[in-house]
Amino acid sequence: MANEDVIRQELAAKFPFMADTIVIKRERRIFAEVPADRFMQVFSHAATSMGFTHLCTMTGLDEGENLAFVYHLARPDGTLLNLKLAVPKTAPVIKTVTHLFPGGIMYEREVVDILGVRVEGLPPGKRYPLPDNWPAGQYPLRKDWKPDMLDAVQFTKGEMNNG
Amino acid sequence: MAKVTIPIGPQHPALKEPESFSITLSGERIVEMDMRLGYNHRGVEKACEERSYIQAMYLLERVCGICSHSHSTCFIQAVEEIAGLQTPPRAQYIRTLFAELERIHSHLLWLGVAGHEIGFDTLLMYSWRDREVVMDILASLSGNRVNYGMNTIGGVRRDFTKEQLAEVLKGVDILEERTKYYIEVATEEPTLINRLSGVGSLSHKDAVRLGTVGPTGRASNVDRDVRRDDPYAAYKDLSFKVITDTHNDVYGRTLVRVGELMESYKMIRQIVAQIPDGPVTVKAPRKIPAGEAVSRYEAPRGEDIHYVKANGTDKPERVKVRAPTLANLPSVSTMLKDNNLADVPITIAAIDPCFSCTDRMIRVKGGSKKKNEVLSWESLRLFSIGWYLERGIDFGSLNKTMKKLDRK
Numbered sequence: 001m002a003n004e005d006v007i008r009q010e011l012a013a014k015f016p017f018m019a020d021t022i023v024i025k026r027e028r029r030i031f032a033e034v035p036a037d038r039f040m041q042v043f044s045h046a047a048t049s050m051g052f053t054h055l056c057t058m059t060g061l062d063e064g065e066n067l068a069f070v071y072h073l074a075r076p077d078g079t080l081l082n083l084k085l086a087v088p089k090t091a092p093v094i095k096t097v098t099h100l101f102p103g104g105i106m107y108e109r110e111v112v113d114i115l116g117v118r119v120e121g122l123p124p125g126k127r128y129p130l131p132d133n134w135p136a137g138q139y140p141l142r143k144d145w146k147p148d149m150l151d152a153v154q155f156t157k158g159e160m161n162n163g
Numbered sequence: 164m165a166k167v168t169i170p171i172g173p174q175h176p177a178l179k180e181p182e183s184f185s186i187t188l189s190g191e192r193i194v195e196m197d198m199r200l201g202y203n204h205r206g207v208e209k210a211c212e213e214r215s216y217i218q219a220m221y222l223l224e225r226v227c228g229i230c231s232h233s234h235s236t237c238f239i240q241a242v243e244e245i246a247g248l249q250t251p252p253r254a255q256y257i258r259t260l261f262a263e264l265e266r267i268h269s270h271l272l273w274l275g276v277a278g279h280e281i282g283f284d285t286l287l288m289y290s291w292r293d294r295e296v297v298m299d300i301l302a303s304l305s306g307n308r309v310n311y312g313m314n315t316i317g318g319v320r321r322d323f324t325k326e327q328l329a330e331v332l333k334g335v336d337i338l339e340e341r342t343k344y345y346i347e348v349a350t351e352e353p354t355l356i357n358r359l360s361g362v363g364s365l366s367h368k369d370a371v372r373l374g375t376v377g378p379t380g381r382a383s384n385v386d387r388d389v390r391r392d393d394p395y396a397a398y399k400d401l402s403f404k405v406i407t408d409t410h411n412d413v414y415g416r417t418l419v420r421v422g423e424l425m426e427s428y429k430m431i432r433q434i435v436a437q438i439p440d441g442p443v444t445v446k447a448p449r450k451i452p453a454g455e456a457v458s459r460y461e462a463p464r465g466e467d468i469h470y471v472k473a474n475g476t477d478k479p480e481r482v483k484v485r486a487p488t489l490a491n492l493p494s495v496s497t498m499l500k501d502n503n504l505a506d507v508p509i510t511i512a513a514i515d516p517c518f519s520c521t522d523r524m525i526r527v528k529g530g531s532k533k534k535n536e537v538l539s540w541e542s543l544r545l546f547s548i549g550w551y552l553e554r555g556i557d558f559g560s561l562n563k564t565m566k567k568l569d570r571k
């Protein structure tokens with residue numbers, strides 16, 4: 001696992017605050033957790049200087065107190081770097097990565113809709129994937145959300161944008 | 164000239180699935196395109212959280228009507244990784260065999276759709292007829308044309324005899340011969356070349372920047388293929404080429420797909436020759452220990468990725484699916500810019516957006532006095548010749564005339 005170790009060492013040397021969280025789960029699979037305030041610095045470094053040129057997708061997670069987001073970055077040699085950040089549910093705000101990966105726009109719109117996070121810098125546009133008349137404040141992928149919660153609320157009218 | 168914005172979709176004859184495109188035109192020229200997706204959102208990820216792993220696998224197999232094996236394999240690989248299961252090599256080979264058969268059926272289907280979108284319906288009829296060969300292989304091996312239900316946690320559900328695998332090779336020989344003809348059509352037929360060249364251009368830089376995957380990216384010389392870069396199943400044992408092209412347009416995407424068909428035949432021959440003996444499944448626990456894994460898979464349309472998080476129960480904590488079409492759609496606006504309105508259908512079709520194709524029909528009513536009759540290929544052909552003869556169209560004499568013209 002020479003390749004994976006080189007990546008771990010580079011990340012640990014450059015960003016000592018996250019050194020303990022870097023885990024090599026198997027060949028070509030590296031997971032790491034990054035504090036929210038340093039996330040963009042680490043993400044940009046991986047994308048621009050370490051060869052992780054492809055954003056596969058991002059996964060949103062409901063972890064109780066926090067909303068967590070895992071960015072899956074791939075390198076041409078098949079190595080996948082999974083960078084995770086967590087933000088409190090009381091103020092769920094993350095920053096956009098579309099300046100580095102313009103193709104990631106749909107992934108960000110998706111977490112806005114299904115988990116109710118605000119993505120700073122996400123250009124306005126049509127929402128995805130929920131319907132236009134979906135009621136505000138209903139985030140279906142949060143753990144406490146149940147489909148019958150829709151019975152009690154009014155569906156809105158007209159087209160809604162997000163971002 | 165004043166700009167006009169026209170809506171295409173969500174329901175529109177030119178689209179095979181619901182998506183809404185809003186296209187701004189200056190005359191015939193496309194200035195801008197905006198899209199609205201999500202009309203087929205079924206809440207599958209949420210539904211998986213309320214189902215056991217094996218139920219979730221069957222549900223995920225139904226995410227897509229064409230890449231059904233892709234999604235179930237991608238998911239099950241992640242689950243097996245979390246559970247630390249060693250899937251037997253024979254099961255890995257069977258998964259790979261189905262993966263390549265699925266790619267053949269998907270690419271031949273695409274070739275037909277592409278032909279149809281440019282008014283070349285003969286190509287549609289030919290390639291869909293030939294696609295039946297691979298559909299029959301899939302049906303005879305798994306019992307189904309789509310949604311094969313091959314996977315289970317820890318392996319596959321069916322094993323095959325040497326004779327069954329030998330039958331597969333017979334089909335592959337026919338398909339290879341037909342594909343050679345399609346390559347000839349794609350490289351020599353001026354109508355096809357002229358219609359597709361320069362349409363839906365996507366530069367290499369844009370293809371990388373927008374994160375395109377699969378044949379869409381490879382036609383813009385993005386040399387990425389999960390099968391080679393991040394090998395799974397039995398791909399590390401197989402030798403194959405990753406087909407790329409530098410045309411950067413719909414024509415390039417056609418060449419990549421027909422080229423990939425030839426590689427798939429090569430791989431299937433290797434699989435049948437090398438498949439190891441042994442069990443096809445290992446015992447899997449009902450409860451999966453806590454953990455997380457990311458699984459990547461090269462579906463016919465490109466990289467499919469599943470993220471699975473387990474919490475120690477028999478139900479997943481989180482399942483995330485990113486199908487290849489979502490990665491490719493942002494590039495469509497760039498492809499369409501400065502193209503003609505008439506190029507919209509073929510350009511959208513060229514990323515091969517996924518739509519369901521689960522209909523099957525082998526029982527034909529009528530045609531003879533028996534109520535329900537199963538027609539063989541030959542009797543169906545004779546039936547259709549007879550049907551036209553009754554209406555005064557004689558293909559027999561037409562064929563003779565064509566042959567005479569050929570000789571001249």
